[in-house]
Amino acid sequence: MTRRPTLARTWDRFVASDPGLLRLMAGLRTVTAIGLALAVLALLGTDVTRMVAGAMAAMVSTFAIREKTVRGQAVTLALGLPVALAAVSLGALLHSRVVLGDLFFIALIFGAVYSRRFGDRGTALGLIGFQIYFVSLFVNATVDQLPRLFGTLAISFASSAVARFALVPETPQRVLGRLREAFRARLAQLVTAQTRLLDAPPEELDDLLDDLRRHTARLHEAALMIQGRLEDGTRDESTAALIQRRVADAEVAAERLGMLLLNARSAERADTLTLHLPGAPVPAHG
Structure with a gap:
């Protein structure tokens, strides 16, 4: 008879510590998206470098989106993919132009911060653009690698969508x-x-x-x-x-x-x- 009240009190403390379970659900979605992306990339025989890029892309495409409605989340996620493709393309094009690349990186940081004035969607797209450009620098992306990186990003964003709307849904x-x-x-x-x-x-x-x-x-x-x-x-x-x-x-x-x-x-x-x-x-x- 005492076990149930004890469990109820424990659950109440847990619920009170994370209202709406927002942090828990966000963490579950992010981990699920990363795991799903890595699983798909591993099945396709992807090399370690692109698996790292895919994991980071899945992470940012999941935690960056904070809109409250399902429709708004879907629209932002759909817009995030072309932003990510553009960011990795610019990173590859500026790979050998160090000074120009550094100047663009500074401008991108400013743009990512400034985009916060456009609400949750602007914040998410700015963060995605910044993080994916950083990923391109991290993996030393080059122009000849772009087709494979495009595929990796597409898989990552698809994994994020599956995790958000199917595996760990939230309304x-x-x-x-x-x-x-x-x-x-x-x-x-x-x-x-x-x-x-x-x-x-x-x-x-x-x-x-x-x-x-x-x-x-x-x-x-x-x-x-x-x-x-x-x-x-x-x-x-x-x-x-x-x-x-x-x-x-x-x-x-x-x-x-x-x-x-x-x-x-x-x-x-x-x-x-x-x-x-x-x-x-x-x-x-x-």
Whole structure:
């Protein structure tokens, strides 16, 4: 009977540590894409140099794309392949022109950073272009190697697509559901931290308040992540508004509970900032 609650608490801590399991899923997709690309290239008898290039291309084409919708991810991935082909071609053409190649590399770095102003898609394409150009320098790509490198890049991007859309799929609705689960887990952790205030001795109050502030900030972080996924993760505006209202109500209720518990053990009324700001005045023990 005790095993199930223990497993549930362990799962809650895990979910709370990675809201939406975003980092876990991103890591799984990247590893899957790299493994799939290497497997295909190995079956084709590819040499080690091109296998390294393929693994790096699969990695960047997977982790660089951060758009929330499946359609947006597919469009960016499709646009990323010609960007990668152009980058490796320029790397091969400038292979023997050291000064010109270095100047272009500096310009490419600027372009990759500047492309961030165009949102997630611009950021992804800029990162893909920069990384693939770097790969071409790393493997000493030459013009006569371009046809084989083109094939390697195509396999890498195809592996990324299979990993993203078939083997480790992710939809906005699933992400929102996992974010809501993480919010509930973090809310439970905050309430647990709040209840420890009642019986804590005065010498432990500062440490408990630091813990309380940390859990409060984590709860607000989860709420903001939910807010950013409501438009794509819900069917209509009314559903999004309902979820937003419930999340806000939970945040307000948790803050009021913390204030009530803090005032219950204090000789003077506590300030709301005590629950949020490090170094805020702590009320005297009652």
